[in-house]
Amino acid sequence: MVDRREILKLAGAAALAAALPAPALAQSKGRGQVVVIGGGFAGASCARALKRFDPRLAVTLVEAERVFTACPFSNGVIVGLRSMADQRFGYQGLAQDGIALRFAAATAVDPQARRVTLADGGILGYDRLVVAPGIDLRWDALPGYTEEAAQRMPHAWKAGEQTLLLQRQLAAMEDGGVVVIAAPANPFRCPPGPYERASLIAWYLKTHKPRSKLLILDAKDAFSKQRLFQGAWTELYPDLIEWVPLSQGGKVTSVDAASLTLVTDFATHKAAVANVIPPQQAGRVAQRAGVADRSGWCPIEPVSFQSTLQPGIHVIGDAAIAGAMPKSAFAANAQAKACAAAIAGLLAGRPLEEPRLINTCYSLVAPDYGISIAGVYHPAGGQLIDVEGAGGISPLEAPRSVRQQEAQYADGWFKTITAEVFG
């Protein structure tokens, strides 16, 4: 079979692509051409669901990396409970589904011409584009916190080398040291994530370095599953974790990587290990496509996940402003399937049905102690809002067996979702 993209490349991409509108070409093959940028929990789920809902669609997934490294459960890697290999997934399963894979970064999107440009010079035309690049860290938001500084003060908020760096720093720390976590203001990837990390680091310190302390400097006054976390901290790690909220001077205003210090309005904290989770924004390609607003995130229309800023482009996962839905892998996967159903419907000329979405996020407070938050969402007033009366957190008072069961369900969730997305 002749690969249209190869021909384009050979013949001089720009000239030919201008002469032959790609979507028209694609349609002659079947139902329509869908390009997905980003093969994470959102993008990979969406590509697969598109093929499942309408096998005649030509689906191309554009992903910068050949191996995906999952953030969920990466806090377990940091404290030695899991191996990094358990976090890594390839794309063979997607190829077997008939999805065309392009391992290159998308560098530009032309919404008028409906074309995506890749770092390797390739050009892809589309009828519908899905933008699912996850997050980028904002290197301009916290004075002193540059990409270089992150080599001394890891964020570990994109799993991979950063996760291993934080793991090594913790392992090398002497007993009696202070670990400092700087947590960002909302919105950010994985609202309970910093507190799960704090819990598991506390477990590690209690087990291996019991004279050490953990300090959380927070740019907000409340956080996800707060009462559950704080209850568990009192029970499991008394006097080990200190949480400093915004109103008590918790917001970090600058850092100095050379001396491992974090500065707030009230104090300067010297750390033995510093984990700085900086403010974030939608992955850069979202800006280049013109789908991000001034907040740095992407406003969407909640039935189809279409951008409210550019026609023909859908945004899902962490990059999207999804109302009450948190930036989680569970939410990204649920949005991806709803978005795929909408795209299949739009291309087939079917009326769209209002989706109903679910999120369930587990956090481990200790290896055998799980807690959860859940929500059910529906579109209303141009946003995704909570279905009233549903959702909420695990009971505040519960026997240890319930916490154990939730830890097992957390494990089951990770296996199930990664098999659905990458298996």
Next chain:
Amino acid sequence: MEPVKAALAVVVLLVLAGGDAAASGPPPPPGATACSGCHAATAGIVTPVPRLVGRKPADLVAALQDFKAGRRPATVMDRIAKGFSDAEIAAIAVWYGEQRPERRR
């Protein structure tokens, strides 16, 4: 569902969709696809979370209604079932009853 009935259902849906339904069956009703984040739809996964694919719709409806009413012990399903109307629960149950586990090579 017996093979004959299943085949009939597919035919009916193909007709309803103008002969245009995807080869893999009818579009899932609202909410249905979100369940497989936890309830494995792919074969060969070992998890304590029960499967929904291929279950009798009546059993699924009964379980969801019991979760919704707080009659059945739960960790998280009580919180989730409350987000669905009786009609939505029925539609999801019927759809799962018609699905078969996806085989991954």
